[in-house]
Amino acid sequence: QDDPAIAIKPWMQELGDGVDVSPYGMPSPYEEDVKRRTVEWLTADPVSSINFTPIHALDGTITPNGICFERHHSGVAKVDPAEHRLMINGLVDRELVFTMEDLMRFPRENHVYFLECAANSGMEWRGSQLNGVQFTHGMIHNVQYTGIPLRLLLEEAGVQAEGKWLLAEGADAAGMSRSIPMEKALDDCLVAFKMNGEALRPEQGYPVRLVVPGWEGNMWVKWLRRLEVGDQPWHHREETSKYTDLLDDGTARRFTWEMDAKSVVTSPSPQAPITHGPGPTVLTGLAWSGRGTIPRVDVTIDGGITWHEARMSGPSTPKALHRFYYDFEWDGSPLLVQSRAHDSTGYVQPTKDQLREMRGLNSIYHNNGIQTWAVDADGKAENVEIS
Amino acid sequence: EPLGLGRPATPEEVAVWDIDIRPDGLGLPEGSGDVATGDGIYTEKCSACHGVFGEGAGRWPVLAGGQGSLTDARPVKTVGSYWPYLSTVFDYVHRAMPFGDAQSLTDDEVYAITAYLLYLNDEVDDDFVLSSENFAEARLPNEDGFKPDDRMEVEFPAFSEEPCMTDCKPEVEITMRAAVLDVTPEETAAKEAAEKAEAETPEPAAEEAASEATTEEAPATEEAPATEEAAAPEEAPAEAPVEVAEAPAADPAMIKAGSKVFRKCKSCHQIGAKAKNRVGPVLNGIVDGPAGAVDGFRYSKAMEAAAEEGLVWSHDELSAFLADPKGYMKGTKMSFRGVRKEEDIEALIAYLRDASE
Numbered sequence: 174q175d176d177p178a179i180a181i182k183p184w185m186q187e188l189g190d191g192v193d194v195s196p197y198g199m200p201s202p203y204e205e206d207v208k209r210r211t212v213e214w215l216t217a218d219p220v221s222s223i224n225f226t227p228i229h230a231l232d233g234t235i236t237p238n239g240i241c242f243e244r245h246h247s248g249v250a251k252v253d254p255a256e257h258r259l260m261i262n263g264l265v266d267r268e269l270v271f272t273m274e275d276l277m278r279f280p281r282e283n284h285v286y287f288l289e290c291a292a293n294s295g296m297e298w299r300g301s302q303l304n305g306v307q308f309t310h311g312m313i314h315n316v317q318y319t320g321i322p323l324r325l326l327l328e329e330a331g332v333q334a335e336g337k338w339l340l341a342e343g344a345d346a347a348g349m350s351r352s353i354p355m356e357k358a359l360d361d362c363l364v365a366f367k368m369n370g371e372a373l374r375p376e377q378g379y380p381v382r383l384v385v386p387g388w389e390g391n392m393w394v395k396w397l398r399r400l401e402v403g404d405q406p407w408h409h410r411e412e413t414s415k416y417t418d419l420l421d422d423g424t425a426r427r428f429t430w431e432m433d434a435k436s437v438v439t440s441p442s443p444q445a446p447i448t449h450g451p452g453p454t455v456l457t458g459l460a461w462s463g464r465g466t467i468p469r470v471d472v473t474i475d476g477g478i479t480w481h482e483a484r485m486s487g488p489s490t491p492k493a494l495h496r497f498y499y500d501f502e503w504d505g506s507p508l509l510v511q512s513r514a515h516d517s518t519g520y521v522q523p524t525k526d527q528l529r530e531m532r533g534l535n536s537i538y539h540n541n542g543i544q545t546w547a548v549d550a551d552g553k554a555e556n557v558e559i560s
Numbered sequence: 561e562p563l564g565l566g567r568p569a570t571p572e573e574v575a576v577w578d579i580d581i582r583p584d585g586l587g588l589p590e591g592s593g594d595v596a597t598g599d600g601i602y603t604e605k606c607s608a609c610h611g612v613f614g615e616g617a618g619r620w621p622v623l624a625g626g627q628g629s630l631t632d633a634r635p636v637k638t639v640g641s642y643w644p645y646l647s648t649v650f651d652y653v654h655r656a657m658p659f660g661d662a663q664s665l666t667d668d669e670v671y672a673i674t675a676y677l678l679y680l681n682d683e684v685d686d687d688f689v690l691s692s693e694n695f696a697e698a699r700l701p702n703e704d705g706f707k708p709d710d711r712m713e714v715e716f717p718a719f720s721e722e723p724c725m726t727d728c729k730p731e732v733e734i735t736m737r738a739a740v741l742d743v744t745p746e747e748t749a750a751k752e753a754a755e756k757a758e759a760e761t762p763e764p765a766a767e768e769a770a771s772e773a774t775t776e777e778a779p780a781t782e783e784a785p786a787t788e789e790a791a792a793p794e795e796a797p798a799e800a801p802v803e804v805a806e807a808p809a810a811d812p813a814m815i816k817a818g819s820k821v822f823r824k825c826k827s828c829h830q831i832g833a834k835a836k837n838r839v840g841p842v843l844n845g846i847v848d849g850p851a852g853a854v855d856g857f858r859y860s861k862a863m864e865a866a867a868e869e870g871l872v873w874s875h876d877e878l879s880a881f882l883a884d885p886k887g888y889m890k891g892t893k894m895s896f897r898g899v900r901k902e903e904d905i906e907a908l909i910a911y912l913r914d915a916s917e
Contacts, residue, residue, distance in 0.1 A: 476732030
């Protein structure tokens with residue numbers, strides 16, 4: 174039967190929109206489903222909440238700015254850059270204030286890094302709960318930042334010998350604050366003002382945010398207004414009552430900054446079923462590690478009886494998302510799909526049960542266990558756990 | 561070499577923004593505040609979200625209780641049970657609270673609220689005054705409950721072995737399915753359609769089971785002590801066993817009226833065979849029973865003193881207490897404002913008698 178799509182369509186005859194109809198471009202209306210989504214029952218109020226990146230619908234490694242997941246504690250601060258200041262105080266030779274113009278005069282660098290919320294996959298600690306990779310793994314994005322090495326700003330102020338810690342503080346109504354060890358601050362942190370080439374989006378900290386590569390997203394303080402140098406950590410709310418990992422014995426780990434190696438198959442997945450039936454099939458996913466690069470990802474489609482080394486494609490830089498593919502001939506039988514990341518330190522992504530055995534069920538944060546999707550004969554996928 | 565960019569911050573400018581407090585007291589302003597003052601500010605500015613007794617409303621954070629629960633299946637992480645340092649409370653309340661009106665509290669108000677949170681967590685008595693002088697002495701019970709990140713020592717060796725690639729296990733089975741819970745958000749339109757469809761179908765048993773499973777299983781995220789809230793309906797006291805009433809002089813209508821009045825008490829008190837101590841003690845046998853006598857409940861100093869003096873909750877004593885708890889007994893933990901109408905008090909007492917049986 175002839176394909177009715179092979180016809181003279183309106184767009185082949187009529188004139189389309191001229192330039193400037195959409196001076197800041199939007200995706201095709203046919204892509205309107207590719208958007209951030211929240212889980213309403215998670216939090217008390219959307220002002221202090223989170224939404225999720227639609228990673229099931231994306232490919233490559235870079236996350237477009239408009240769909241980078243949002244998480245804020247007192248809403249999105251509307252900061253006028255002309256009225257924004259960055260202050261450095263505490264154990265420094267010179268307590269300083271910078272305008273945005275001042276910051277633009279420091280040498281700057283470009284780096285791609287992933288930002289993952291420590292609570293990503295946190296709802297899955299006790300078992301499969303959310304049917305969609307957007308919800309199980311979407312508290313992540315991967316962006317090219319333009320920013321000033323934090324080291325340069327600290328050198329400008331002159332960190333004193335006893336200055337071993339840094340407090341980063343946001344200008345929002347949460348006054349978001351986190352303690353960062355000086356070693357990390359001087360290593361690879363950035364004070365960034367661009368993402369993927371354009372100004373930070375308001376929900377990502379416009380006009381300036383901290384970039385703390387490989388470390389939990391909560392530390393990447395947005396709307397950065399102040400850096401204080403001190404001789405001890407501050408033990409503020411976000412590093413004591415939150416973002417600490419309660420273990421089985423009732424003690425809790427604190428300062429669990431690094432994001433462990435992790436991967437997930439983004440397609441097929443519950444929001445991205447196989448719709449084409451048996452035959453050549455592309456399985457793809459993302460992998461990342463807060464400790465380095467991802468030289469290898471293993472994939473299984475039979476629930477871990479047999480594993481295959483996936484094909485990596487795209488840039489492989491430290492503390493950034495990596496893209497992997499496994500191209501296979503689907504015979505139409507049900508699948509149990511998993512991926513397993515290896516990072517450049519030799520760390521191998523554990524199963525969820527291995528993690529639970531190590532930490533118990535109450536950690537909430539830092540769940541990097543292997544995810545399983547059950548794909549049925551129709552190609553539909555479900556979030557499951559397997560033996 | 562410095563580039564000479566930026567300009568010196570003046571001490572006054574630093575003072576405006578440098579609001580952080582550290583456990584060693586760095587940054588703590590001069591000032592003081594007492595529990596009673598804190599109670600007033602808290603009730604006005606905090607209780608709508610955090611509950612009158614710090615028990616949390618909706619999914620807002622629980623601030624009090626939970627001591628000893630950190631190894632439980634459902635730990636309750638509060639200022640009293642989990643937070644290591646009191647300085648964190650002061651810093652955060654001053655920095656970010658009240659929600660939507662950050663940095664509006666005076667230093668003394670923050671001291672008072674912090675003192676009240678200690679009181680709600682049974683860490684201090686009702687006459688406690690917190691100040692810049694005694695702040696360093698105030699320690700929270702879980703200070704030693706934290707340890708540094710030891711993942712690389714404890715976990716890395718186990719998580720860096722070369723994994724199996726072929727014939728890794730004989731068989732595989734699915735042990736858990738997300739669809740059982742069905743808590744995944746759908747598009748609004750799809751959701752509405754589904755709800756409509758549900759409304760048109762007679763209640764399927766399977767659906768009930770699913771929603772129960774949600775209640776049981778929905779794990780908490782960092783913000784959402786979902787389990788607390790989810791568990792609540794299960795633990796709520798059963799409806800008044802009106803029909804069972806056999807008390808000779810008891811008027812069923814009055815008992816029924818009393819059960820309605822008791823709704824005001826329910827958020828804190830339970831009564832009946834399955835009752836447990838909550839924010840307030842179990843009320844079985846309260847009428848004509850001795851004051852301050854329920855096992856396992858930590859009473860206020862005032863109530864303990866009254867109990868020692870032999871207070872019995874006779875009809876008249878109880879009426880007076882219920883009409884104006886704080887007026888009747890200064891220092892009682894029961895911050896309930898009281899039952900205004902005499903007939904409501906009579907009904908409530910009738911109900912309390914009846915439901916105890």
